[in-house]
Amino acid sequence: MHLSIEENDKEALLGKLKIANLKFQQTYPGDKPDRQAVHTVYGGANLFKSDTCIRMGEIALKNLQTYAPDFITLGKVLKLEGHEELPDSEKKAEKLLKKLEKADEDKRKREPGWLSYAVYNKIIQKLRTEPVEDFRIDFEDGFGNRPDAEEDETAVAAARELANGMKNKTISPFIGIRIKPFTEDLKNRGVRTLDIFLTTLLEETKGRLPDNFVVMLPKVTIPEQVITLIRLFELIEKKNKLVPGTLKMETMVEATQIIMDDEGRNPLMRIIRSSEGRCIAAHFGTYDYTASCGITAKYQTMDHQVCDFAHHMTKVALGGTGIFLSDGATNVMPVAPHRGDDLSEEQLEENRQSVHNAWRIGYNHTMHSLVNGFYQGWDLNPAQLPMRYAATYNFFLSSYDDAVFRLKTFVDRAAISTLTGDIFDDAATGQGLLNFFLKAMNCGAITEQEALATGLTVEEIRSRSFYKILHGRRGKKL
Secondary structure, three states, X not given: OOOOOOHHHHHHHHHHHHHHHHHHHHHOOOOOOOOXXXXXXXXXXXXXXXXXXXXXXXXXXXXXXXXXXXXXXHHHHHOOOOHHHOOOOHHHHHHHHHHHHHOOHHHHOOOOOHHHHHHHHHHHHHHHHOOOOEEEEEOOOOOOOOOHHHHHHHHXXXXXXXXXHHHHOOOOOEEEEEOOOOOOOOHHHHHHHHHHHHHHHHHHOOOOOOOOEEEEEOOOOOHHHHHHHHHHHHHHHHHOOOOOOOOOEEEEEOOHHHOOOOOOOOXXXXXXXXXXXXXXXXXXXXXXXXXXXXXOHHHOOOOOHHHHHHHHHHHHHHOOOOOEEEOOOOOOOOOOOOOOOOOOHHHHHHHHHHHHHHHHHHHHHHHHHHHOOOOOEEEOOHHHHHHHHHHHHHHHHHHHHHHHHHXXXXXXXXXXXXXXXXXXXXXXXXXXXXXXXXXXXXXXXXXXXXXXXXXXXXHHHHHOOHHHHHHHHHHHHO
């Protein structure tokens, strides 16, 4: 065989390409296999207590059991798959329940009510064990503008409550603080609250932060605001003898200027880069963003077209970077309008209808987010938690069989293919498929045992890395 290209020339060309390829892979490493919370609960800093997350779970469970005392009610309210065949009479409902309880998983899935049954029971289990996955102690919209002395006192009190929660193991697995934005009028207040809160917390805990602690910087519009926060992190870390790089941050997408700047460019990547690797997530602010687009309050909803545009622009800008993306919040609360122990039948029915209507809105908003690739969102009230999990579990359970087939097929084909050079493209595609199961397991939608249907081993699943799985399997084949 005769070649027209000299070996040295070829190596020089491919050497330059390698540098460019590796630089691209550093910028776009793909989705992170780390656990991402399915939601963040934002709560006013003045209301935060060490056991807030536990109490929220109790309120959420009571709300669910009051307005959906069984899986049949939930299935019909949300119109889950198979709801048309759910029984109306109490006698038939009891018969179906007993049948589902006795059946194994395969037989159960053949019953019309299996999805409603599975979703309902998983919600109850979740609310009893880990009702809040992520919590943000809020000094911004959830707290408002108050006298400096009051915010100072609240920062100290909230930090001490968090320290107690760490000690008593009553806080959520992910937690953080949202400070005021670094706009010209609020930058001093934001810096002061951050300093007081962290200094107090680290004094109370002898220099220890909670696991997965993050600082949310809202209303970011320019990289300089993020750069300022990073320099503050460095000062705080040095002062409190923290390992450099310990403090992490999130940014918020809630102004049109963070989607398109004054030069007609999307500035999100520049903003993320300005964090010097400390920004781990970008959260969407539904109501500030829609307001910045001139949308009136009545139509400021998560599924508005302007929100979908912002979501797509965010995904295009940050896709493949490993930055977690979160959708916003539903502002319709599933709270009954009538309270008291001696309500009339008419008032009780109005309560049911009001809560069920709010449930459907919250459920549909969360499903809209999930279908569009946003696996996290905000919750503002404990009564919203049941529908957060209802949508999440429905999404993963109803997609499970298809996802098993796709990942199993991909693993089999990838493992027997010929190993030639770099395999990052295979790994990136496989990681996306694997992440479906990792997310489903993280939130309790499926068990580790159920993920084995993909043909992966327990060890492979726990590695959380398709790159390692592919290397291991190809090594065995060759």
